[in-house]
Amino acid sequence: MRVALFTTCLADTLYPNTLRATVRLLERLGCEVAFPEEQTCCGQMHYNTGYREHARSLARRHNEVFHGYQAVIAPSGSCVGMVSELYPGLAGTPAPTYELTEFLVDVLEVTDVGAYFPHRVTYHPTCHSLRMLGVGTRPHQLLAAVRGLDLIPLPESESCCGFGGTFALKNADTSTAMLADKMRQVLGTGAEVVSAGDNSCLMHIGGGLSRLHSGVRPVHLAEILASTEEDPWLPETR
Template sequence: MALFPTCLTDTFYPDTARAVVRLLERLGCTVDFPLDAICCGQMHFNTGYRDHAVPMAAALARAFDGYDAVVAPSGSCVGMVREIHPKLGLGSLPVYELTEFLVDVLGVIDVGAYFPHRVTYHPTCHSLRMLGVGDRPVRLLECVRGLELIELDEAESCCGFGGTFAVKNADTSTAMLTDKMWNVLGTGAEFVTAGDNSCLMHIGGGLTRLRSGVRAVHLAEILASTEEDPWPATR
C-alpha cells in the first residue's frame, strides 16, 4: 500500500504523515511513499482551472499506479481522487480516507492508542457529505484508552474553510469559524480533532488567536499515540 500525504499535510503538518506511517506499520502494513506523487489538483479544479488540474491529477494517478491501496489523511483529497478524477477522464485509484481503511479494510477499531485528554471531534464536510465516512472516526476515538470524547454541538456545520472560499469570502468564512469555535469552546475539551488538516488549520488558527488553550490535532496523531510513543504534547 502507499501513503498519499496531500500537499497541505506534507508542507505544513508532516507530523501527521509520520503518524499515519507509524500507525499503519504498527498494524502490520508495509507503507510506501512514492516521491513523484504530487498534488491531486483539487485547489485548481475547485477554483475553475480545470486545464491545470487535469495534468496534475494524471501525474498523481501515474505515481500510485499498481498499488492495491492508497491511504490519505484527508477526506477532501480522497473525495477529489475518487469522485472527480474519473470525471476528468482518469481511471479510479483504490484510494481510502484513513478511517475507511482502518475500519473497512483492516477491520480494526481498537488500534492500541492511548491519549489521556478531553477531545471533541469535528466531522469535515468532504468526509461527511462526499465520502460518507459516518461514525468510523468516532468509533475509533471511543476505543482510545484514556480519551474522553465530548460531543460537539452542531458538529455537522461547516467550519468555514472550504479552501479558497476562506480567501474569497473572508467575512462569511470568519462568521462560520466563529460559530464553530464557540461550539468547540463550549465542550470544555483540551483538543479538537478532525480528519483533515485544512479544517484543523482554520479552526486551530482561530483558537490560537483567541489564546483559548484548546489545541487542534489530526485524528491520525491521536490514533498513533501510545503510552510508549506519546503525542509530543503529552511529554
Template sequence: MRVGLFLTCLNDTLFPAAGKAVVQVLERLGHEVVFPRAQTCCGQAHFNTGYRRECGPLARKFVRDFAGLDHVVSPSASCVAMVRENYRDLVGESPPVYEFTEFLVDVLGVTDVGAAFPHRVAYHPTCHGLRLLDLGDRPTTLLRAVRGLRLIDLPDAKHCCGFGGTFALKNADTSVAMGTDKARAVLGTGAEVLAAVDNSCLMHIGGLLTRWRSGTRVLHVAEILAGT
C-alpha cells in the first residue's frame, strides 16, 4: 500500500521526529510511505482565524499534492480534522486523510506494532482527536500493546490543555491557566512521559513542564510506537 505522509507545518518546523516515527512504523508494517515535497500548510490557521477565502488556494493545493495515493496519514488530529471537516465545503473534495492511530487501527487493523517502551506514560486526548475525529480508545489501545509501557490514568483527561492554536496568542493568560491545570494533573500521576496525538498540545503542556524543571518528557504517540 502506498501511503502519503502529511507532516503538517508545526511538525515540519519544530517536531520532525513525529513524521520520522510514522515512517518507521508504517515501513515496519510493510507499507511504502510517500512524502510529497510540494506539500505546505493545510490552511487551518487561516480558516480558524476567519480568513476562509484565503485558505481556499491552500486547500486546492493540498488536494493536488496528495492526488493518486491510496491513503494520506498525518501525526496531527488537528490538521486531519481541518481537512476532513472543511475541505468539501471549501473546494468540493477531500483526500482520504487519517490521523495516524486511526489509520493503524481502522484501516490496517493493527493494534500491536511491535514496539517497546519501558516507561510510565500518561495520555492526553487532544480536543480535535476527542471531539471531531472521535478517536476514542484507539491511541490507548496501541499504547497498551507496547512492551514494558505502563499506561497511567490522567485525571480530567478530557479537559482542554488551553493551546487552541491562535487562542494561545489572543488569550494568553487564560491559555496558560488551562495549561497549568493540565500540567499539574500530569505531574500528579507520577508519569515519566506525557503522550498525545498532537504536538501542538504537547508543546504547550511541555513548555510548562520544562519551565518547572519537572523532568517529565512529552512525546508524540508515534514516537513511542516507533520504539523497539
C-alpha cells in the first residue's frame, strides 16, 4: 500500500525520531511511504484561536497536497482529529487520514508488529485520540503484543494532562495543576517510560518529569513499536 506521511509541526520541528520510527515501522509492515514536501501546518492552532479563514486556507492546501493517496498517516491524534473531523466543514473531504494506531489495527489488521522493548511502560491516552477519534483500546492492543514490555496501567488515565495547545499558555495555573496530577499518577506506577500517541502531551508531561529529575522518559508509541532486538530504541539526545 502506498501511503503518505503527515509529519505535523511539532514532530517535524522537535521530534524527528518519532517520524523516522513511523516510517521504519510502516515500511517493515510492507507499506511504501511517501513524504509530500509541500505539506504545512494543519491549521488546528488557528482554528482553535478563532482564525477560521487562516485555518481554511491551510486545510485547502493540505487537501491539495495529499490528494490521491490511499491513506495519510500521522503519529498524532490531535492533528488527525483536526483533519478528519473538522476539515470537511472547512475545505471539503480530505484523503483518508489515520492516526497511527488506527491505521495499524483497522487498515493493516495487525496488532503484533514484531516489536521488542524491554522496559516498564505506562500509557497516557491523549484527549483528541480518546475523545475525538475514539481510538479506544488500539494502543493497548499494540503495546500488549510487544515482546519484553511490561505494560503498567495508569490510574485515572483518561484525565487530561493539561497541555491542550494554547490552553497551557492562556490558563497556565490550571494547566500546571492538571500536569501535577498527571505526573503523580505516572510516578505512582513505577514505570521507566511514559508513552502516548501525541508528542504535544509527551512534551508537557516529559517537561514536568524532567524538572523533577524523576528519571521517567517520555517515548512516543511509534518509537516503541518500531524498536526491535536488531534495531532497538535508543534515547534521543538533545
